[in-house]
Structure formats: C-alpha cells, structure tokens
Amino acid sequence: MSNAVAIADARANRTGHQIYAGRARAIIERSLIALRSSTWVPVATGFVEPVLYLLAFGYGMGELIGNVTLGDRAVDYTVFIAPGLLAASAMNGAIYDSTWNVFFKLNESKLYQGMLATPLGPLDVALGEIVWALFRGLSYSIAFMLITAPLGLVPSWGALLAIPAAVLIAFGFASFGMAITSYFKTYQQMGLINIALLPMFLFSGSLYPISVYPDWLELTIKLLPTWHGIELTRDIWFGIIDFSSLSHLSYFLVMIVLGLFFTTRRLRDLFMR
Amino acid sequence: MSETLISARGLTKRYGDFTAVDAIDFDVAKGESFGLLGPNGAGKSTTMRIIAATSQRTSGTITILGRDPEEHGPQIRAHLGVVPQQDNLDTELTVSENLFIYGRYFGLGKKFIRNKIYELLEFAQLEEKRDVKVDTLSGGMKRRLTIARALVSEPDILMLDEPTTGLDPQARHILWDRLFRLKEIGVTLVITTHFMDEAEQLCDRLVVMDKGKIMAEGSPLELIKTHSTKEVLEVRFGSDRNKEIAPSLRAICSRMEELPDRILMYVEDGEALLEEILNRKLHPTTSLVRRSSLEDVFLRLTGRTLIE
Structure with a gap:
C-alpha cells in the first residue's frame, strides 16, 4: 500500500472509520518535529513549579511541622508532600499542551482544520494531541522522581509505580483539558482554566490531609480530579493500595473516556458539519 | 464525454433558517477545470466544503468519484487536495516539514514523501526556502506552499477556494501559471473565485452562483455569448x-x-x-x-x- 486512496480504502469497512483513521501517531509525529525547533524555556518552567513547592514547603515549612500522621504511622512532612507534587507535575505537563497549545491550534493557526481535510478523523486528532500532552506529563513526573529519589523522599521500590499512575493522571487531565478547551472561544475563558487549577491543586490535599476541612468541603474536594490524583499517587508512594485506590483509578478512566468523547465530538462539530 | 468525477443534484445546505446552498445541480468531468464564480456569500465555499467531505449537506445528493461523502468521508478526502481560503500552514514547522507531515496525515511512507518533496518544492518555486519557518514566507509563497502541500498525496481532484484573494498582481500571475501547468498535465481543478479574470483564465467551464443558487452554467465564452x-x-x-x-x-x-x-x-x-x-x-x-x-x-x- 503506497498511495493515499489505497490506505484509506483499506479501512473503509471498519466501524468508526469516519472518526478514526488509525493514525493518531501522525499527530504525535507532528508534535515531535515541532518540538525539535521549539524553545525549552516554557518546558522547564512547568516542571520547576512542583520542585519549588517541594523546596519551600518541604524543606522550609517542613522544618516547623516535623511529622504527619498517615493512617497509623508518622511520616516526615517532606516525604508526605512529595507524591502529591509528583501528581502535580503530571497534571502540569498534561495541562500545558492540552489547553493553551490546543487553543492556539484551534483558533489561531487553524491546524486541526488542515488535518481534518485529510483522511484523518477527529478521534485521530484528539487522541494524538492528548497522548502528546500525556508525554509531557510523564516526562515531568519522571524528572520529579529523579530529583526526589536521591533526596531520600522515595520510601520504597514500589513507589516507582507512581510513574504509571502519573501516566493515567496525565492522560485524564490532558483528555479533559482538551475537551474543555475545544468549547472555549475567548482568551478570557481560557484564563479560567489557570484560575481554577491553582486552588484545585493547593486545597486538594497536596500539602496537608483534607480531614482538616468541615464535612461539606471535604466531600466537595473529593469530587475533584486533583484530589484523586494526589491520593492515588500517595497510596502508591506509601504502599497503601486498597479499594479507594481502585476508585481513584476508575475516576481517571472515566475522565479519559469522557474527555476523548467530547473532544472528538467537538472537533467534528467544528470542522466537519 | 469523459468520466464524471463529481455529480450533485438538488444539493442543499441550510444553517438554521439561512439557506447557504439552494438546490444546485452540477457535474465535474475528469481533467476539467471547473469554476464556481460568485460574490462573497454566494455559497461557493460551502459547496466546496461539502465536496471535500468536511461539511454535511442538508438534502439532495452528491457523489465524488461515485461515493457519497456522508458514508465515505475519509476515502473521498484521500482523493482530494484541498487549498482553503485562508492558509492553514503549520507555523511551527519549516516549509519542507509542512509537506512531510501532511503526507504523513495521509498515511504515506516517509521515503515516498521525501522524494516527493523535491518535486513539490521545485513546482512551488520554493527550493531555497525549504528549511525556513513558514511565518517568514510572503503571501504568494504561502499560497504556493499550500498548493504544493495539497499535491503531496497525488490527488485526483485539486480544490482551490479563492486561490489568489489577497495576493498582489505579480504573485497572482505566478500562481495562475502554476495552476495552468497542473491543468495541462490533466489534474482536475475545482476553483471558487469572485474574480472574473481568474475565472476566464483558469476555468474550462463554470457556474455563476448568487445567493446559494446557480444562475448560469457554461464555458466563459459561452456565458458571455449567451448573456452579454x-x-x-x-x-x-x-x-x-x-x-x-x-x-x-x-x-x-x-x-x-x-x-x-x-x-x-x-x-x-x-x-x-x-x-x-x-x-x-x-x-x-x-x-x-x-x-x-x-x-x-x-x-x-x-x-x-x-x-x-
């Protein structure tokens, strides 16, 4: 198969061939080419943020706090916040590419319009862009792990499983982030994403257990993806895998599926109606 | 009569109460250069998007290479090269990277595309610009690159929506010359324009559109003879x-x-x-x-x- 028509015809009888050409990797390939010539400054800033929190809160505030009780054991405060910050790294990375970059490609450079004039379908574009955003989340969390391990903040080998968890978290955030972005029309609306993210991160148990809140607030926080991400990573970090860890996992699976569904639908409505 | 590539009957597109395309009939034959002439808002671009399988009709029928775009969108798009009204080149990439990745969107092999790039850069007279970012290109160069990009998949039909709008006279003439070459080698062209000189230069046959309807059809000469x-x-x-x-x-x-x-x-x-x-x-x-x-x-x- 060498020509465009034969390649497209080969898929003609598959279900969903109208929305998926099986080539999300072409979109990832595009991002890789673009990365070669992009500047590294914004890449670095997204990663540095959680590290700064670790230094300021862990080694600064941590000195005043000492230990935190987690279940029936006491852990050093810096160790306590490390997994939450790893989750934050994954979220930051995923959000970076799936929101502002997507907004630019949707509204300024009309990139998706060009892609969808080819045999590619909206799910190829959605999946390709989301997986790319996920890669950034993954690389941020690996880098974070590489910093925390020599500092003695990673309690066991099992904690390395936080990396696959970070992939799931990043996937969920990227998927949802792109879906929301695809419905936004103005820069003001996009600003809301940033405004929402910081408090979501700060108050979702990254720096202290949410049991300090009154019941209603605690329940509200438990609805947020940031809380599920932080809890999931912390469960793995300290090897406390139980039913609640599973609920966090499923939370992200649902988030991934919903995000992909709405992004695909929105792209189709925008460019193929 | 040679093979019919595009055939529309009673083709209609409505957006709410507004009828953008109003029950139009037309056919495009293989190797022909077919034009849609009309002012802005006549329904030309909407018609183009329906042919390009990126917009769905409200009623009527249309076949492109014998297929209904509603059921065979991706297969039809594999046959087409699309040059949209507004350039949508990948501004983060260089000239040759733009051509390369576009070929990848069609699923074409890397080796095939790399060989094709030489040919396309020569055609678009952009050999010296191959490694520059597209932002730095002039309007005429960007248009030529967009046309070259549309040719990477060796399409049966090249769709050009207002190809020279916004270009200076010199850039227009270079572009016309390029399109004329494609016509000579038998590429089927579908062109929308609101420039009568462009329609006269490039189109073998055209329909005159106004308010979503086709007002007349024929070769430029026939139309002038009949209506003027x-x-x-x-x-x-x-x-x-x-x-x-x-x-x-x-x-x-x-x-x-x-x-x-x-x-x-x-x-x-x-x-x-x-x-x-x-x-x-x-x-x-x-x-x-x-x-x-x-x-x-x-x-x-x-x-x-x-x-x-």
Missing part, C-alpha cells in the same frame, strides 16, 4: 449627470446598466454607438469600448456587480 453582447461601451458623465442623461441614451441602446459611477451600454459595435452619442451632443467625460466579460454576465444575471 460582443462589446461594452462604458460612459461617464459625472455622478450627478449620469441619471439625467440615462433616458436619452436608452433611446439609442436597448440594453444598459446604470452603475453609481458609470453607465454600461451593451452593443455589438461599441465605436459606432459612441459616435452616435457624440453626434447627439451628449458629451461623456470619459468613454471606453471593451469586450464583454464575465463581470457583465454576472451583472446581467443578478443586477449586481461581483465585488461590492
């Missing part, structure tokens, strides 16, 4: 006097169009009519005898000019 006269005499008496003098002109010419700034008189012999006007001591401030164009056809059919 051989020559046109344009006279100006100054915007105040045009109205005043029009009745006396009507006495000597049965077909006239009064525009705000000038009066167009449709005749077989423009010079003779001008002499007659001068004999009657109606002294126009300026006068011009020219051949009829598609602009006159459009004016005749709709009572309006193409560019308003």
